[in-house]
Amino acid sequence: xxxxxxxxxxxxxxxLLTDAxxxxxxxxxAGIAALTVSCFMSSVIAFFCLxxxxxxxxxxxDRQDGEVHERSGRIDFFPPHSHNPVVxxxxxxxxxxxxxxxxxxxxxxxxxxxxxxxGMVLEFARRDSG
Numbered sequence: 001x002x003x004x005x006x007x008x009x010x011x012x013x014x015x016l017l018t019d020a021x022x023x024x025x026x027x028x029x030a031g032i033a034a035l036t037v038s039c040f041m042s043s044v045i046a047f048f049c050l051x052x053x054x055x056x057x058x059x060x061x062d063r064q065d066g067e068v069h070e071r072s073g074r075i076d077f078f079p080p081h082s083h084n085p086v087v088x089x090x091x092x093x094x095x096x097x098x099x100x101x102x103x104x105x106x107x108x109x110x111x112x113x114x115x116x117x118x119g120m121v122l123e124f125a126r127r128d129s130g
Contacts, residue, residue, distance in 0.1 A: 016039045079124060
């Protein structure tokens with residue numbers, strides 16, 4: 001994942017430089033916000049890839065002498081059915097509708113969203129990693 005981390009870090013630097021030039025020449029808030037968010041999103045992906053590389057180590061496809069058969073076997077854990085994505089989507093929807101109809105609905109949406117996200121994060125926390 002190290003090469004992917006460098007790739008997305010390069011994309012983040014590109015968006016950062018483009019954002020700086022856009023701020024200097026255009027001074028238009030929507031474009032500035034879009035480029036800033038793009039830079040942050042690329043940075044988050046680069047950070048995740050770098051942390052994943054440090055945690056799991058080098059993969060066979062990261063080495064020049066890596067073979068296809070080295071990657072065989074169990075890949076990872078893929079969760080079965082879960083209700084938490086639906087709860088998260090309902091929370092996001094309630095937040096969006098709450099922006100239009102009132103702060104009280106937005107706050108309820110935040111609560112539902114927190115329940116959904118925590119459910120996804122902690123659903124398999126006690127799972128055996130072997």
